[in-house]
Amino acid sequence: MPRERTIFLIDGQSFYASVEKAAHPEYRNKPVAVGDPERRSGIILAACPMAKEKGVTTASRVFEALAVCPDLVIIRPRMQRYITVSLLITEIFESFTDQVEPYSIDEQFLDVTGSLDHYGTAEELAYNIQTRVQLSTGVWSRVGIGPTKILAKQATDNFSKKRPDGIFRLDYDNIERELWTLPVHKMFMVGSRMTQHFMYMGLNTIGDIARMPLADFKRRMRQRMGKQSDIQAEYYWQTARGIDPSPVVASIRGDLKSVSHGKTLRASLYRKLVDIEVVLLELVVEVCRRARRLGYQGRVIFVGAAETDGQRSSGFGRQMTLPQPTSLTHEIASAARKLFIDNWHGLPLSHLYISLTQLSDDSTYQLTLFDDRAAAYDIERTTDAIKDRYGSGAIMRASSLLSSGVARERTEQIGGHYK
Ligand SMILES: [Mg+2]
Missing domain, CATH: 1.10.150.20 (5' to 3' exonuclease, C-terminal subdomain)
Structure with a gap:
């Protein structure tokens, strides 16, 4: 019987605002929010606890925030800096355990099962991590502790965030209460x-x-x-x-300039568009899922292909800028498909590659989504969560993405792959 796991979900409080406050000591005793000070109808992306106490809420408009808190300091967002600080926090976590999974820009899962012998109790380790992160970045961490990811996450969201010490353990002994x-x-x-x-x-x-x-x-x-x-x-x-067997998966974030995925193919099998589209869609699904997991959206989609029929070789690499940043599978799938069809020379395919670039943080953007896209994101995130728990085969995406008749045919071609 393996011993019960100890998992943390660590959330950075008022993340952007905390990063800005650390960068601007002159505002230490002032209410600070992140937003565009020049756009009164723009949205407040984050507010420090002092601003929240005065009634400033995330996702309110700049003019509304100023109405309830006239001395509010509003700082323009600097996404690249927040990404850098997020990475720095990952590195701090990695000094305590090698199993760190970024869940969004300000939330990360840690499996600390193997670290407890060295650092004491889970609560002591949590406190230790909180201190290190606060000293290095100025961000206050809230730690949810549980035997599974789903319990750690629910511990943070419902309990740790409300406690002065920012630490709460949710396990099978107190779940009912x-x-x-x-x-x-x-x-x-x-x-x-x-x-x-x-x-x-x-x-x-x-x-x-x-x-x-x-x-x-x-x-x-x-x-x-x-x-x-x-x-x-x-x-x-x-x-x-609180049942959730899914492991904490350390993900390689790369240089964060792009989220990409590619596949080398047996060219003899990929001569027809209908077959190639299956792989194209698989790559898109994976890229979108990775992007969402990291909390990113991209504006530029790139498709690269190598073609060969044994004698002649060809290929292309083309990109397209989308009207708005996205990590929605159906939006990226249709752009990728168009790029492919417009540029393919018609030879069998030996390699296919997709990347999403010009990344931005998606939590910012989601505050401004219209209902139908917000609903689409809800569905995709639920799908991601189900796949994380049960594996990729749990939900067959293809049927909802492609026109139904063709989709059925394609699914059969994939054979056991999705099963
Ligand atoms: Mg947070």
Whole structure:
């Protein structure tokens, strides 16, 4: 029996604002927010605790923030700096454990199971890390501790953030008392749409879901949401119970100028567009998922291909600037497909490569999304979370991305790959 894991989810409080406050000691005792001071209708991206106390909220408008807090110092965002500080924090975490997984620009998972012998209890280690990060960057860390990623995450979101010491442990001994008594919308990945479904089903607290036998919950979900809801039902039921076997995966962030993925192919098998599109889509799905995991969106999509028929060789590398930054699979898939079709010389393909560049932080941008794109992001993030837990085969993306008839045919061509 392997010993129970100890996982941290560490969140940087008011991340951008904290970075700016550290960079501007002259504002130490002033309320500080990050936003565009020249655009009164622009959005406040982050506010320091002092500003929040005065009523400034993230995602409010600049003029609204100034109305409640006239002496607010508003600093223009410097994304590259926030990315640099985020990386610095990753490096600090890596001095405590080699298993560090950035989840977004200001949240990272750590598996510290192997570090506890050296650093004492999980709480002592958490305190140690908080101190190091604060001294090096000025950012105050909130640490959620749990035996699984899903419990660590829910510990941070619901409890650590509200505590003065910023540390909370959620495990199977206190889950019933702490997590199950919370309203259902406090559960991870439950947005307003799912909350509504659960309300209609008479499920008001997280415990209402957790206490139900899985088979009953699946049946209720099917009645409400249709036959396709089984995997979602399982996901939410496990989330309520804190079950999550997915490991903390140390990811290589590279130079952060791009998120890319490529594949070398057996050219004899990739002569037809219909076959090539399958690989193209796989690459897009992977690039988008990585980008979302890192908390990025990109504006420029690049497609590169090497072509050969054994005698002649050709190839191309072309990029396209999208109207707005994105990490939505269907948006990038259609751009990549167009780039490919417009530039392919028609020879069999021996290599295909995709990258997303001109990256920006997606949390900034999501505050300004219109409803339909925000909903698309919700769905993709839920899909990501399900894949993280059950593996990539859990949800077949292709059918929703491509026109249905062709998709079915293509899925068959992939054969066991997606199964
Ligand atoms: Mg944060």
